Amino acid sequence: xxxxxxxxxxxxxxxxxxxxxxxxxxxxxxxxxxxxxxxxxxxxxxxxxxxxxxxxxxxxxxxxxxxxxxxxxxxxxxxxxxxxxxxxxxxxxxxxxxxxxxxxxxxxxxxxxxxxxxxxxxxxxxxxxxxxxxxxxxxxxxxxxxxxxxxxxxxxxxxxxxxxxxxxxxxxxxxxxxxxxxxxxxxxxxxxxxxxxxxxxxxxxxxxxxxxxxxxxxxxxxxxxxxxxxxxxxxxxxxxxxxxxxxxxxxxxxxxxxxxxxxxxxxxxxxxxxxxxxxxxxxxxxxxxxxxxxxxxxxxxxxxxxxxxxxxxxxxxxxxxxxxxxxxxxxxxxxxxxxxxxxxxxxxxxxxxxxxxxxxxxxxxxxxxxxxxxxxxxxxxxxxxxxxxxxxxxxxxxxxxxxxxxxxxxxxxxxxxxxxxxxxxxxxxxxxxxxxxxxxxxxxxxxxxxxxxxxxxxxxxxxxxxxxxxxxxxxxxxxxxxxxxxxxxxxxxxxxxxxxxxxxxxxxxxxxxxxxxxxxxxxxxxxxxxxxxxxxxxxxxxxxxxxxxxxxxxxxxxxxxxxxxxxxxxxxxxxxxxxxxxxxxxxxxxxxxxxxxxxxxxxxxxxxxxxxxxxxxxxxxxxxxxxxxxxxxxxxxxx
Numbered sequence: 066x067x068x069x070x071x072x073x074x075x076x077x078x079x080x081x082x083x084x085x086x087x088x089x090x091x092x093x094x095x096x097x098x099x100x101x102x103x104x105x106x107x108x109x110x111x112x113x114x115x116x117x118x119x120x121x122x123x124x125x126x127x128x129x130x131x132x133x134x135x136x137x138x139x140x141x142x143x144x145x146x147x148x149x150x151x152x153x154x155x156x157x158x159x160x161x162x163x164x165x166x167x168x169x170x171x172x173x174x175x176x177x178x179x180x181x182x183x184x185x186x187x188x189x190x191x192x193x194x195x196x197x198x199x200x201x202x203x204x205x206x207x208x209x210x211x212x213x214x215x216x217x218x219x220x221x222x223x224x225x226x227x228x229x230x231x232x233x234x235x236x237x238x239x240x241x242x243x244x245x246x247x248x249x250x251x252x253x254x255x256x257x258x259x260x261x262x263x264x265x266x267x268x269x270x271x272x273x274x275x276x277x278x279x280x281x282x283x284x285x286x287x288x289x290x291x292x293x294x295x296x297x298x299x300x301x302x303x304x305x306x307x308x309x310x311x312x313x314x315x316x317x318x319x320x321x322x323x324x325x326x327x328x329x330x331x332x333x334x335x336x337x338x339x340x341x342x343x344x345x346x347x348x349x350x351x352x353x354x355x356x357x358x359x360x361x362x363x364x365x366x367x368x369x370x371x372x373x374x375x376x377x378x379x380x381x382x383x384x385x386x387x388x389x390x391x392x393x394x395x396x397x398x399x400x401x402x403x404x405x406x407x408x409x410x411x412x413x414x415x416x417x418x419x420x421x422x423x424x425x426x427x428x429x430x431x432x433x434x435x436x437x438x439x440x441x442x443x444x445x446x447x448x449x450x451x452x453x454x455x456x457x458x459x460x461x462x463x464x465x466x467x468x469x470x471x472x473x474x475x476x477x478x479x480x481x482x483x484x485x486x487x488x489x490x491x492x493x494x495x496x497x498x499x500x501x502x503x504x505x506x507x508x509x510x511x512x513x514x515x516x517x518x519x520x521x522x523x524x525x526x527x528x529x530x531x532x533x534x535x536x537x538x539x540x541x542x543x544x545x546x547x548x549x550x551x552x553x554x555x556x557x558x559x560x561x562x563x564x565x566x567x568x569x570x571x572x573x574x575x576x577x578x579x580x581x582x583x584x585x586x587x588x589x590x591x592x593x594x595x596x597x598x599x600x601x602x603x604x605x606x607x608x609x610x611x612x613x614x615x616x617x618x619x620x621x622x623x624x625x626x627x628x629x630x631x632x633x634x635x636x637x638x639x640x641x642x643x644x645x646x647x648x649x650x651x652x653x654x655x656x657x658x659x660x661x662x663x664x665x666x667x668x669x670x671x672x673x674x675x676x677x678x679x680x681x682x683x684x685x686x687x688x689x690x691x692x693x694x695x696x697x698x699x700x701x702x703x704x
Contacts, residue, residue, distance in 0.1 A: 130274055133256060138249035143241075147194060150244045150289075154193070157289045160230060162316035164189045167331060168375040169318075178213045183221050185365040187374050189228045189318060191293065194241075196231045198295045203307035207231050207297040211305050225372055226365035228327065229297040230317060233309065236292030243288040247281035254278060296321050301328070303368040322374075330371040333378055336386025341425070345370055353428035357383055357394065357421040383423060384410060390470075393429035393482050395422045402432065407482055408444075409435040424482075431462070431484035436496035441529040445470050445479065452505075455493060456523035462489050490521060503528040503571055510563075512571035531574050534562065535635055536581035540588075541611060551611060552591065555579060555604030572601040579609070584638035586612050675703050 154160070155173055164171045172181050172190040181188050196206040203211075207229055214221050221227070232240065257274055291312050300306040308326045310317070322329045339360060341348040347363055348355065361379040364370045373379060387394045387406055394406045396415050404415065407429070415421055439458070442448045446468035447461050460466070464483030469476040484492075493516075497504045500513040506525035509517070539558050541548040547561035559575040576598055582588045583597070590597055591608035599607055641649065653669075660667040675690060676682040687703050694701045 130253060130257075130270065130277065133253045134246075134249050134277070137252035137256075138245055141245055141248050141252070145248065146241050146245050149248060150241055151193060153244065153285050154191070154289055154293075157286055157293075159286075159290050160191050160293055160317050161189070162318065164316075164318040167318070167322075168377075175210070178210045178221070179215045181210060181227060183214045183223050185223045185226060185362045186376050187226050187228075187365075187372065190230070192229055192231045194232060194237055196229070196297075197234045197237045198231045198297060198307045199234055200295065200307060200309040203295075203297045203305045204231065207307070208305045211297060211299065223362070223365035224299045225368050225370065226376070227298070228321065228329070228372065230293055230321070231295045231297055231307075232289075232292040233295050236288070236294060240285070240288040240292040243281070243284045247278070247285060250274070250278045250281050290317075293317060296324070296327060298327060298372070299368045301369050328371050329374060331374040334373075334382055336382055336389060336391045339382065339386065339423075340392070354395070354422045354424040356419070357416075357423055358419050360423060380416065384416065387411070387423075390426075390479060390481075392426055393424040393431065395424050395429065395432075396420060397422070405429070405432045407431055407434070408438055426480040426482040427464075429482040430464075431482050431488055434462075434484050434488050434492035436492050436499055436501055439492060439496040439527070440501045444481075446481075452526050452528040454523065455521065455525040455527060458489055458493065458527070459486055459523060493521065493527070500530060500573070503530045505569065508569065510569035510571045513573035528568075531566070531568075531570060534574065534578040536578060536585045536587055537634065537636075539578055539582055553609050555597075555599065555607045555609075558609075559601075559604060572604070575604075581636070581638075583609075585636040586638075588612055671701070673701075673703065 151174060161171050161173060169187045169189045170182070172188060174193050175181055175190055176193075181190050190210060192207060192210065196204050196210070198204040198207050210229055211224060211227055212221055213219060254274055257271065294309050294312050295307050296310055297305060297307045306326075308324075310320050310324060313320065321327050322331065338344055339347060341352070345363075346369070347360060357380070360383065361376065364373045364379055365376060383394075386392055388408060388410055390408045394411055394415075396404045396411070396418055397420055398404070405424075406415075407426075411421070438444055439447075441451070444461070446466070447453065447458065461481060462484035464481075466481040467478050468481060470479045493502070493504070496502045497511055498513065498515050503510070503512045504516060504521070504525055504527060506520045506522065509520050511517075511520070512530055537543060539547065539553075539562070541551070541553075544558065544561050544565070546564065547553045547557045549557070555575070558579060559570060559572065562575060562578075563570045579588070580598060583590065588609045589612045591610050593606065593608055595603055595606040597607055656667055659665070673690075673694065675687060691702045694703070
């Protein structure tokens with residue numbers, strides 16, 4: 066039913082009908098294009114879904130929305146398009162999503178290279194339209210961000226820590242076209258609003274206009290996402306490379322990170338990988354030490370290394386390697402001496418000191434040795450049995466020891482660094498004083514106290530500290546040799562315990578068990594000039610006797626009926642502050658859990674004392690206290 070008319074432009078497809086017998090599909094395509102591009106078809110009848118033909122065709126007597134849009138699009142300045150595009154790029158979250166969460170510093174549309182800091186941290190920048198690049202051809206603007214800081218005379222040092230995302234040139238043109246399309250429709254809306262004031266716009270035309278505006282606006286984010294498909298970074302050859310990524314529903318940063326060409330690594334590296342025989346070639350052949358800051362910063366500077374997302378992870382790896390004994394960390398002092406760390410963690414001040422060095426174990430000399438390392442079975446290959454001689458410790462740190470370390474399924478050789486004998490002796494002395502190891506040297510038995518001069522020598526023996534002794538074990542029925550006429554001295558108890566264990570026990574162990582028996586009310590101190598606790602030379606002068614049943618009331622070592630606890634019980638007794646009583650209440654469920662799991666009875670005895678021991682407390686105070694205590698248990702009363 067289409068006929069030629071006096072407007073030949075719009076009806077060009079109609080002329081085809083009269084000239085030939087057209088293919089139906091081609092004819093429909095031509096009509097669809099005509100409906101979409103005609104300046105004169107009436108808007109009322111052309112509002113149909115994309116790809117479908119209008120049911121009715123009618124030419125109007127005024128320019129339709131399509132013509133108004135085309136005219137508006139031609140009149141929009143390019144600068145307006147670019148400014149609007151920059152706003153839309155900044156609002157496109159897919160370009161930067163997940164980058165900050167990965168520990169990366171994100172820069173959206175930086176205006177100059179210095180906006181991206183050259184500090185060794187990982188930087189991810191989304192550049193503007195002026196940096197548009199092509200695969201294999203990074204733009205000059207993108208290369209400036211990669212190579213410069215404040216200018217060409219200030220080159221960027223940490224180039225391997227910068228990742229740039231730029232639009233492709235084709236994608237940028239399409240994105241600008243989408244923005245132009247949208248702004249043009251907004252301009253048409255302004256014109257239509259003016260016509261509405263004159264009553265010349267019908268509702269159908271206004272509806273068509275709004276549909277076109279919404280469609281145009283919705284196409285912009287996707288066009289921007291597709292446009293930003295070029296990644297610019299430093300290649301392994303130290304050249305600026307540009308490669309194209311496939312844009313999907315995934316955030317751009319995730320796609321870039323997964324692309325092998327980006328060489329981004331977000332997993333930790335091992336300490337062994339940083340050594341001379343590691344895969345990264347960080348050492349010169351003659352080097353035995355390197356600055357920690359140089360090793361940590363190498364991944365941001367050297368292009369053959371992977372791009373590490375978290376610069377701090379390198380430092381963490383170095384610290385972990387020191388704690389594992391893979392290498393030694395050394396901090397030189399101005400006077401020529403130094404501090405060292407091996408199988409221990411440096412303090413934060415040392416880690417932040419630019420002079421901190423990593424030293425290979427074979428070339429290191431320890432100036433410090435942590436006493437805790439001498440604990441039994443702490444160091445690999447040192448404690449092959451329950452006791453060792455001090456000379457074995459000297460030999461262990463002679464700089465020639467190589468031990469096998471279990472790495473979870475396989476063994477690996479580890480060099481033990483050298484330590485001078487004086488350093489080892491100092492560590493042993495501290496370990497003994499701290500109660501980490503027990504020293505036996507002739508008749509001397511030392512634990513938890515300083516070693517007297519001349520006692521420590523290569524033939525001295527180091528042992529694990531003896532196990533605590535239950536308080537009841539020193540009562541007459543269990544340690545008869547210590548008691549004479551129901552009395553025992555500190556020395557006699559120490560001697561009898563040592564004879565039973567066939568080793569001279571350290572005074573600390575004996576002192577602890579005696580103090581425990583006193584706290585448990587198993588024993589009492591006999592009147593005399595010597596106070597308790599005391600040192601070993603005074604132990605012979607302090608005398609003890611078995612506590613009389615019921616003499617101390619319901620103490621921690623008393624049974625429910627007021628008598629002594631069984632010698633086969635372990636008892637914990639202490640004077641508690643009110644706040645500590647509350648803390649005890651908080652942990653009682655955990656103690657009951659131990660009771661349930663092990664099937665071991667646990668009982669609690671409470672002793673409440675009122676008064677200073679010199680003057681009897683006031684009656685009314687005792688009554689008030691008893692009233693409160695009665696609410697807990699009927700017979701819990703002050704008497």
